[in-house]
Amino acid sequence: MEDKECTELHAKGTDIFAISVVSITSQKAGRYRHRPVTASPAQNESTLIDLSKVRFEPINRQAVEASRLWKDQHFAWCEVVEWKAREPLYLDIAIWHEEQLCGLCFANPNASRKRIRIVRLEGRPREKHPLKNRIGALALIAIEQYAQFLGSNILEIQEPLKGAVSHYQKLGFDFDSQGRLVKNLENRVS
Template identity: 35%
Template sequence: MDEWQLAELAGLKQSARGQVTQDASQKYGTQAIRLTVGEIDERAILAHEAWHPDHYDFGWDRVLKWKTRPAHARALDIALWHDDHLAGMCWASPQASKEKIMVLYLQRNPDSTLPTRSYVAPLCLSGVRYYALMLGLQWVVIRDPLPQARAAYERDGFRQIKGIGLAYKLAHGYASPTLEGFPNGE
């Protein structure tokens, strides 16, 4: 992948993160003012380590290495912050697929006092959907969802599709009004 393609992907990723901010503002109004959406960086990894002991360790520290590898150039990483608290993170990658993007990791801060508790997954998935549309993909797939999270994904429009997994078909539409002109957008 040449430098121009990498720069184009960086712009698409930034646009997807911007979509998360816009969706948060539309859905959550003034509460969204305290949200910041960025990429997973060293600050996010350090903040995540403060979550421990957590029941699930997805190995987020590996993301920093993955981001430097050409094989992961098309992957999208999202760090969602509420004030100075890391609310959640997401890592999704089309890998070698031309049809789907796999949400490999999605985790919210286990601190139940954070006001972001119920909307980390919907906001991160909104960014993944938007990014997948810009890449011209057809599906967003949750790989190996935790059983207790499955219902939340299903409330967000994901269905078990034979041969694909727990998936969201992008042709079914996207709620954002800013998708005009993008492939598969409605």
């Protein structure tokens, strides 16, 4: 898709429904605003981050442009703009640390709303950034809030990249009997 087409498609706007979920998620993440966190207890203090510098926004033209600067990008995020026009209940997330784009995610529910497919999820590849190895966990904050809002009880990774499967498994995903990489959200306490 040409850059001009991406810009024109994006000019159609962002779904207010997705903006609301991202806003709710930002508020939830804000609860930890003054508590530096690490991705795992095994990491040393040099990996502490201040979540007050993290923001969740819809994927807009600025995010798409920033993603084009990534080295070895796995996905053409410009396509998300086109998908947003076709998928009324989509959730699109750009994860920023201050002014640096660190990750992107696009997800949408199936027709029954019982399952949410994570169509694309990518952290800034190759290059170091403040949220390295945390993009999946941060995106799941938003996606799980969205799932709760819709009444969905299963998250599914659509066509996971081979190298990413172990990362998803660390986040609670596993293969079901049909070979889909899923995370069951039933029996969770709100």
